[in-house]
Amino acid sequence: MNDITVTELKERLAKGEKPLIVDVREDWEYQEQNIGGLHIPLGSLPDKLDELEDHKNDEIIVHCRSGARSASAKAFLQQQGFTNVRNLVGGILAYNG
Template identity: 85%
Template sequence: MNQDITPAELKERLAKGENPFIVDVREDWEYQEQNIGALNIPLGALPDRLEELEDHKNDEIIVHCRSGARSASARAFLQQQGFTNVRNLTGGIMAYNG
């Protein structure tokens, strides 16, 4: 399974009314400036807040940040914790805003 999701693919799914589980790993201030309705768990807080994601361990989880770098780290961390379907938004919110 492709571990990345493109901004176009995500926009298309949201436009179709899908409600994927999205985690924004940017800092709180970045999230306040603009967000796409995701759950905000900054990358540094992820280890302490894993229990918030436990119910989604085998569900698709889409992670994103500003450019895709922090969310790639978040994806790797979640996979190490046993999450089976974590996808990174390529290019992050900057590409999504395109």
């Protein structure tokens, strides 16, 4: 599945869509600013898979600060059988840009 751009995500949110967004940043980063969604720090992802189990075939958008940690999260989720994981290109930095 292709990654998602900030422009595409913002357009979809503006239309009232509610995609499943997973923020894989650390707690302090999430507290500082977030765009909503589920907060599961990357290091906790293996232990929190059950929270996502019902969404194995749903679109899941993962994001972090710049896109690197969320790329790791995307790869991990795909290895666990999730079929529609998309990384937010550029992360929250691009989102704020």
